[in-house]
Amino acid sequence: MKATIFQRILLVFLFSSIACVASAEWQLDNEASSIHFVSIKKSKIAEINHFGEMDGVLKKNGEATVNINLSSVQTKIQIRDDRMKSMLFEVDLFPQANVTTQVDIAQVNNMKPGDSALQSQKLTLTLHGHQKMIDSTFQVTRLSGDRVMVSTIEPLIVNADDFALGKGVEALRNVAKLPSISTAVPVTVNLIFAK
Numbered sequence: 001m002k003a004t005i006f007q008r009i010l011l012v013f014l015f016s017s018i019a020c021v022a023s024a025e026w027q028l029d030n031e032a033s034s035i036h037f038v039s040i041k042k043s044k045i046a047e048i049n050h051f052g053e054m055d056g057v058l059k060k061n062g063e064a065t066v067n068i069n070l071s072s073v074q075t076k077i078q079i080r081d082d083r084m085k086s087m088l089f090e091v092d093l094f095p096q097a098n099v100t101t102q103v104d105i106a107q108v109n110n111m112k113p114g115d116s117a118l119q120s121q122k123l124t125l126t127l128h129g130h131q132k133m134i135d136s137t138f139q140v141t142r143l144s145g146d147r148v149m150v151s152t153i154e155p156l157i158v159n160a161d162d163f164a165l166g167k168g169v170e171a172l173r174n175v176a177k178l179p180s181i182s183t184a185v186p187v188t189v190n191l192i193f194a195k
Helices: 002-023 078-089 105-110 166-175
Strands: 026-028 034-041 045-051 054-058 063-069 096-102 116-127 130-144 147-152 156-159 184-194
Touching: 054 184, 078 166, 105 130, 116 156, 130 156
Parallel strands: none
Antiparallel strands: 026 054, 026 184, 034 045, 034 184, 054 063, 063 096, 096 116, 116 130, 130 147, 147 184, 156 184
16 A cells, blocks of 8 residues: 555656656757858858857747847957947947747657757847848757757848848948948857757
8 A cells, every 4th residue: 555655656756747847948058059140241252150149048838039149249350340249230229139939849849859850930030129020940859858959941041121230231341441241141040958
């Protein structure tokens, strides 16, 4: 009789633990994640840049949010980093960019380590005081029991004019004495979420 009661208590504890793990939120692993974008100048010179600081969460209802610290922009040239912060992003007024989307969390919870699946969703990007929805297809991969990777399959195209960044691009072009800087920017995303 004692063994049966003990077994029942153990089963209740195990099922409660599994339910807690399944419903827990996933936190963005900044060190393992990356957001890169390509700037194109003089019509043919492409340079890869990235942001070094971000945080985010994948909630138990599937809502994913990523906050990007725009002051962490890294172009490998300090003066260009400084100009992008002040002349383009205006980080004193708009310190962050925010991305939200909905992930099929039931699919994620049913994945085993090594499983992956494509999900097509709309992203909402808030940047420089403006908001726009962007179509995206990303791959979700269950890396382990407590780690999930979300990556873009195709680059996202962010147009500076959609976020009132056209003047900033033009200011950068003038100060660098360039004939052109593209206002359409390809962006790739690789995010790791961990419990």
